[in-house]
Amino acid sequence: MPSPPLPTSSSAPRSACRRRTRGRPAGRRPPVGGGRRARRGAGGGHGAPGRGAGGGARPEEWGAFLLVGHGVPARAAAGVEEQVARLFALPAPDKARAGRRPGEASGYGYPAALHLPKHVVRGVHVPRGRLARRVPPRLARRRRRVPPLLRRDGGAHHREMRALGGRLLDVFFAALGLTANQIAAGETEWKIRETLMATMHLNLYPRCPEPERAMGLAAHTDSGFFTFITQSPVPGLQLLRRGPDWWVTVPPPPGALVVVLGDLFQLLTNGRLRSAFHRAVVKRERDRISVPYFLGPPLASAVPPGRKAAFRAVTWPEYMGVREKAHRTDASALAMLRVADEGEESGMPHKN
Ligand SMILES: O=C(O)CCC(=O)C(=O)O
Numbered sequence: 001m002p003s004p005p006l007p008t009s010s011s012a013p014r015s016a017c018r019r020r021t022r023g024r025p026a027g028r029r030p031p032v033g034g035g036r037r038a039r040r041g042a043g044g045g046h047g048a049p050g051r052g053a054g055g056g057a058r059p060e061e062w063g064a065f066l067l068v069g070h071g072v073p074a075r076a077a078a079g080v081e082e083q084v085a086r087l088f089a090l091p092a093p094d095k096a097r098a099g100r101r102p103g104e105a106s107g108y109g110y111p112a113a114l115h116l117p118k119h120v121v122r123g124v125h126v127p128r129g130r131l132a133r134r135v136p137p138r139l140a141r142r143r144r145r146v147p148p149l150l151r152r153d154g155g156a157h158h159r160e161m162r163a164l165g166g167r168l169l170d171v172f173f174a175a176l177g178l179t180a181n182q183i184a185a186g187e188t189e190w191k192i193r194e195t196l197m198a199t200m201h202l203n204l205y206p207r208c209p210e211p212e213r214a215m216g217l218a219a220h221t222d223s224g225f226f227t228f229i230t231q232s233p234v235p236g237l238q239l240l241r242r243g244p245d246w247w248v249t250v251p252p253p254p255g256a257l258v259v260v261l262g263d264l265f266q267l268l269t270n271g272r273l274r275s276a277f278h279r280a281v282v283k284r285e286r287d288r289i290s291v292p293y294f295l296g297p298p299l300a301s302a303v304p305p306g307r308k309a310a311f312r313a314v315t316w317p318e319y320m321g322v323r324e325k326a327h328r329t330d331a332s333a334l335a336m337l338r339v340a341d342e343g344e345e346s347g348m349p350h351k352n
């Protein structure tokens with residue numbers, strides 16, 4: 001299916017925010033900001049996840065957190081939003097020519113894997129890491145007009161984010177009870193860190209005159225290990241808190257990255273760290289840009305769950321297949337992979 005031509009960010013058509021098709025209307029989300037938990041967060045009048053890997057709310061609880069002091073130089077992040085805006089402002093025919101075609105991993109268009117309302121999110125999807133060489137020649141030819149973010153080497157942003165991914169993995173390993181020596185000597189840990197594969201999406205959510213009747217990105221969990229989200233200073237990302245269910249808006253403090261844990265990380269840690277159910281809403285007055293940088297295992301390696309396996313091992317592509325099936329039947333992909341109760345023996349997988 002050819003990707004539709006896209007509007008420029010400043011002239012998003014009304015049709016860009018037609019009525020949402022799934023889930024609770026954004027405007028009727030449960031009230032936020034009233035509870036003790038909410039006040040613990042950093043988000044003005046809204047409830048919010050705590051900042052940093054170690055402080056405030058725990059990632060086990062939220063499946064996500066704000067990361068500050070991450071060491072990614074401001075200059076690497078500074079240009080991202082501007083580059084993305086430039087890309088979306090390219091003439092529609094140029095964007096259409098760079099459209100993602102069936103079977104291609106990168107290009108301009110809608111996210112393929114999520115069964116989304118097909119009318120709001122416009123994205124360019126450029127796999128990084130091992131797949132970087134497969135950036136379509138159509139994009140490569142337009143190199144001079146394509147922002148550095150999308151170039152083959154990925155630019156400073158890609159290098160910094162990939163390195164941060166490795167550092168954060170070590171923080172997670174430590175949180176799971178591994179000592180510094182075990183982490184340094186651990187073959188499994190080393191392999192996971194060294195082979196991390198990155199994929200990036202660029203999302204534009206055009207402003208919408210009736211935001212309460214539209215949805216930017218339907219509620220979902222990410223599939224990989226974890227995602228770094230750079231977002232424009234326009235809040236729109238929301239996390240689901242359970243019991244009773246309520247949507248909590250993640251604030252966009254300058255320089256902070258949102259870390260969202262994915263399903264394969266839940267599987268890898270045998271359920272000790274949980275993926276976050278999240279979505280993106282649209283705004284009446286302002287466009288919003290987000291750049292999720294997804295990190296996960298190399299495509300061919302099966303992700304082994306912990307000692308007493310709660311899940312069966314899968315590759316990332318196999319997982320995407322299970323997820324497709326789950327979406328069609330409204331089931332949970334992780335539940336489909338569960339082979340036993342998550343027990344006390346969860347943790348990092350066996351070394352082998
Ligand atoms: O726009 C956002 O903040 C969220 C993006 C996201 O969840 C995704 O692309 O998977």
Ligand SMILES: [Fe+2]
Nearest residue numbers: 220221222278
């Ligand atoms: Fe996501």
